[in-house]
Amino acid sequence: MAAPLTFLPATGTPPEAEASPPVRRADERVNILLVDDQPGKLLSYEVILSELGDTLLKATSAREALEHLLRTEIAVVLIDVCMPELDGFELATMIREHPRYQHVAIIFVSAIQISDLDHLRGYEAGAVDYVPVPVVPAVLRAKVRIFAELYRKTRQLERLNAELERHVAERTAALEASTARLRESEQRRSLALAAGRMGSWDWDPATREYTWDEGQYRLFGVDPAGFVPTPESVDALLHPEDRARMRALGRHAARTGEPFDAEFRIVRPDGETRWCVAGAATTLDAAGRRRLSGVTHDITARKRAEEALIDLNRELERRIEERTREREAALAQLFEAQKLDTIGQLTGGVAHDFNNLLMAVLGSLELLEKRLDPQDDLAHRLAGNAIQGAQRGAALTQRLLAFARRQELRPQTVAVAGLVEGMRDLLERALGPSVALVMLLPADLPPIRIDANQFELALLNLAVNARDAMPAGGTITLDGSAVAQAPGLPPGPYVRIALTDTGIGMDAATLAKATEPFFTTKGPGKGTGLGLSMVQGLVAQSGGILQVSSAPGQGTTVALWLPAAAAVEAEPAAAAPLADPAALASCTILVVDDDPLVRIGTAAMLEDLGHVALEATSGAEALALLESRPGIDLVVTDHAMPGMTGLDLARRLRAAHPALPVILATGFAELPSEGETPLPRLAKPFSQEELAMLLAAVLVPEAP
Incomplete structure (x- = not known):
């Protein structure tokens, strides 16, 4: 199942x-x-x-x-x-x-x-x-x-291709029919004279006299009774762009005796332009003078069919190119979505493994620092530097989890104006004296539902990025408004929060990569490239969207659209006083973790607190140890273990040992359902103090 x-x-x-x-x-x-x-x-x-x-x-x-x-x-x-x-x-x-x-x-x-x-x-x-x-x-x-x-x-x-093929088939059939008609017309030249599509003519270069038959008059659209064919009157019927060429071809044929063949256009007296082809042979009269005798054929229908075919081919190429672009765009969109999802999965897995390493490092450093000579200042400084570096690594894993949208959020309904106003001092200290901060957040701005701490960190990240984009100083404006629609999101009430700077801005190529993970413009060693990705992950995880707009020399605007909430939650009741770890007597605690570094470090912290620590490398080994070793007071277990997860182990323990407390220590933010009663949790990496406080909360009975 x-x-x-x-x-x-x-x-x-x-x-x-x-x-x-x-x-x-x-x-x-x-x-x-x-x-x-x-x-x-x-x-x-x-x-x-x-x-x-x-x-x-x-x-x-x-x-x-x-x-x-x-x-x-x-x-x-x-x-x-x-x-x-x-x-x-x-x-x-x-x-x-x-x-x-x-x-x-x-x-x-x-x-x-x-x-x-x-x-x-x-x-x-x-x-x-x-x-x-x-x-x-x-x-x-x-x-x-x-x-x-x-x-x-x-x-x-x-469907479009089928429709296009149908149109092409119809047009091709029409063109084939037209071509067939042209072939029939060429095969029956003797009938073309009567139909007015061909005419015969004769020209004497010496006397410059033309002789036309009735078909030639019909073809040129002139009345035999009123039109006299002369070189000048015939030139007037030729298309202006073809006149010089036709005169040159006629003189060359008359001079050399070579056949005359030409394709040209005529402009009939009614204004209609028609295509013709003329062919003539040179003959000699009784006096030895050359004459040109030939025929003229109207090919307008064929020309129009050829132009229609060219237009059809162009349309076909255009539509094929358009469909190809659409298909390529769809494939590119699919590839981009798969790429981002793969990067998110990889990043989340790396962050989880890094949390385990930091757990071992921080736990060992804390215990080592307690055993250093109080007089050895250098050793304490070095240990402090190592602890600080490991803590910065833990902060980096949180950014990785935020980008991968796997960070653990504690959403609550908050008033945006009040929350931002409460961090004004923090923002001004982070920005420095050369940057002016302007807040335009209406007091009646609708509330939003979000993890307040993560949201404050996101705004601080955006403000610091804006400050770095203004090396000579400038102004940062933080404004908000209620809107009824957000780009790319379902219709509904949203709150738009925008941070705008007067910095150097970004060109189109930089802007396209601005939200990509690990992309930074700050130079080697000066930025992780995860700040904006972290903000984008938080906003998306909270049901919103982030957009960045910028231009060189015109500053940058980062806009967040977040769903509006119904009302601000009431202040929680005063929490009960925390249990005192000093009130906890020595206990026997079972540590379950498949990572030996984490398991040994956790056991060492427990022993340093005065407890007896037992170790198990898997859920099956832990169950066997519990059956053979009575008197175990509590189990601290990792979640991601081969064979049996921490949650699976907790369910088995609840069934077999209902009174035995279980603490889940994990680097995962996303966990399957834990059942009716959630388990106490320690987020890796955790400190010895956090471990001691949670042990006291679980094992020290509440005062009556």
């Missing part, structure tokens, strides 16, 4: 800000197949994806899914990895074997930790993407929307 579906908290908009699904015409909707053996998860997917406005088909088994696929055209298939009978990999393989679905988009949903081999197996089975649980609704919608739109665009392109 697969694990229950869970969601990252605070990633969606409040209920009052949810948008209705887009209304699509029946021919625009595509079918999305949802496959999971748990009806509850299918209902969750249906709620998440209903905003797309497409048709959602549900199947609780592989057999049901295959029945849908045989009956219906499917654009995207969302498959749970773990299912009875056939798992997700086997179902994907069967789908790919069907000729009709060799290119359908298959997305796996996995609620368990997926190894590299599982990823490889999934891609070999035909998957285009993985969605890990807990599911981020916005991310799931975005991924499904991309593949649905790609399917929709592909079908539209196929």
Whole structure:
């Protein structure tokens, strides 16, 4: 049985800000197949994806899914990895074997930790993407929307191509018919005279006399009774651009005796321009003088057909180029979304591993510092520097998690104006005397729901970036307003908060990369390139959007759109006094962690606090130790462990030892559901003091 579906908290908009699904015409909707053996998860997917406005088909088994696929055209298939009978990999393989679905988009949903081999197996089975649980609704919608739109665009392109081919076939048939008519007309020249499409003529260069037949008069559109063909009158009927060429060709044929062939235009007295072709042969009269005798053929219809074919080819090329650009744009959009998602997953994993390393470093440094000679100032300074460096590393991991949208948020409804006014002194100290700070935040600005501490850190990051863009000083303006629409977000009330500087600004190339992770303009060693990415991650995780506008010499504006909340939450009641760690007697504590550095460091901190520390490298080893060693007072366990996670271990302990407290120490911000009672948590890296305080809170009984 697969694990229950869970969601990252605070990633969606409040209920009052949810948008209705887009209304699509029946021919625009595509079918999305949802496959999971748990009806509850299918209902969750249906709620998440209903905003797309497409048709959602549900199947609780592989057999049901295959029945849908045989009956219906499917654009995207969302498959749970773990299912009875056939798992997700086997179902994907069967789908790919069907000729009709060799290119359908298959997305796996996995609620368990997926190894590299599982990823490889999934891609070999035909998957285009993985969605890990807990599911981020916005991310799931975005991924499904991309593949649905790609399917929709592909079908539209196929329809347009079919329509274009039909038009080309019709036009080609028309041109072929026209060409056939031209061939018939050329084969029956004897009948062309009567039809007025050909005329014969004779020219004596010596006397400059023309002799025309009736067909020649009809072709030029002149009346034989009133028109006298002379070199001057005939020149007047030739197109101005063709006159000099025709005179030169006629003189050359009369002088050399070579055949006369020319294609030219005439302008008839009624103003109509027609294309003609003339051919003549040189003959000698009784006196030995050369004469030109030939025929003129009206080829206007053929010329117009050729021009129509040229126009058709140009239109065909234009439409093919346009469709190609649209397809390339869709593929580029898909690639960019996959690239950012891959970077986010990689960054989140690196941050988690780095938290484990920092845990071992900070814990060991704290214990080492306590054992240094109080008189050795240099050793204390060096230890302090090392601790400070490790703490800066911990801050960097928080930025990485913020970029990857995996940081742990504690959202609350806050008044923006009051929150920003409360950090005015902090902002002014960070900006320095050369930068003026102007705040234009109305007191009646609607509240927003966000992690207040992370929001303050985001504003401070933006302000420091703006300060660095004004080396000679300047002004930073922070303003806010209530708006009814945000770019790219569902309709609803939003709060727009913008920070504008008067700095050097950015060109288009720099602006395009401004929010990319690890991109910085501050030079080597002067910036992580994560500040703006962190802000963007926080805003997106809170249901909003970030946009940057800038131009060289005109400063930069960073605008945040965040969903408006209903009302500011009441001040929480005064917290109960914290338990005193000194009141905690010596305990026996089991430390469970697969990382030996973290496990040994945590055990050392516990022993330094006067407790007995036992160690286990896995959940199975911890369960065995608990069965063989009575008297264990508390368990401190990591979450991400092979075989059995920390949450799985906690559930087993609750069933077997309901009174045994469990503390979850992890570098993960996103965790699956912990059940009815959340576990006390320590976020890695943690200090000895934080560990002691949480132990006291868990083990020291409250005063009556």
